[in-house]
Amino acid sequence: MKIHRKGSAEWAGGLKDGRGAISTQSGALSAYPYGFAARFEGQPGTNPEELIGAAHAGCFTMALSLILGEAGLTAEKMDTTAVVTLEQGEGGFSIPAIALTLKAKIPGADDATFQELAAKAKANCPVSKLLKAAEITLDAELLS
Structure with a gap:
C-alpha cells in the first residue's frame, strides 16, 4: 500500500x-507565510525546521x-x-540533530518498559527512518 500526501511552497523574491x-x-496550512525573517530572525511565520519538528513529534x-x-x-x-537544530x-546549513522530548502518562507501565517502547518507536517511526536516509527525486521544469 502506498499513500501520498502533498505539501507545497510558493516563493517570490530574493x-x-x-x-x-x-x-x-489537508488545508491545515493554507498559504501560511514563511521567509528569511521567520527562519533566521525569530519573526512571525513558519519555517522548514519547525515543520519537520512537528512532523517528527507527531509521527513518533x-x-x-x-x-x-x-x-x-x-x-x-x-x-x-521535537527540537530541530x-x-x-563549512558546506552551508544543515540539520545535524533532532531532540525528541516525551512526557507521558501510561497506566500500568514501568519505567524500563516505557524506555524500551519509546526507543522502539523512535527507531521505527516513518519520519525517523526518512531522516536517516531517503531517496529524493526531482522533476524540475523552467516556465517561460
Whole structure:
C-alpha cells in the first residue's frame, strides 16, 4: 500500500527580501507565510525546521501509541516536543540533530518498559527512518 500526501511552497523574491507561503493538502496550512525573517530572525511565520519538528513529534507519538497497544498498554496522555537544530558549517546549513522530548502518562507501565517502547518507536517511526536516509527525486521544469 502506498499513500501520498502533498505539501507545497510558493516563493517570490530574493532570499532575504522574498516572501513565501506553505500549504498542505489537508488545508491545515493554507498559504501560511514563511521567509528569511521567520527562519533566521525569530519573526512571525513558519519555517522548514519547525515543520519537520512537528512532523517528527507527531509521527513518533503515533508510532509509540501503536507500540504501546501491542504491549497491552494505552497512554492516558503523551506530549512530545521535537527540537530541530539548524546550524551553519563549512558546506552551508544543515540539520545535524533532532531532540525528541516525551512526557507521558501510561497506566500500568514501568519505567524500563516505557524506555524500551519509546526507543522502539523512535527507531521505527516513518519520519525517523526518512531522516536517516531517503531517496529524493526531482522533476524540475523552467516556465517561460
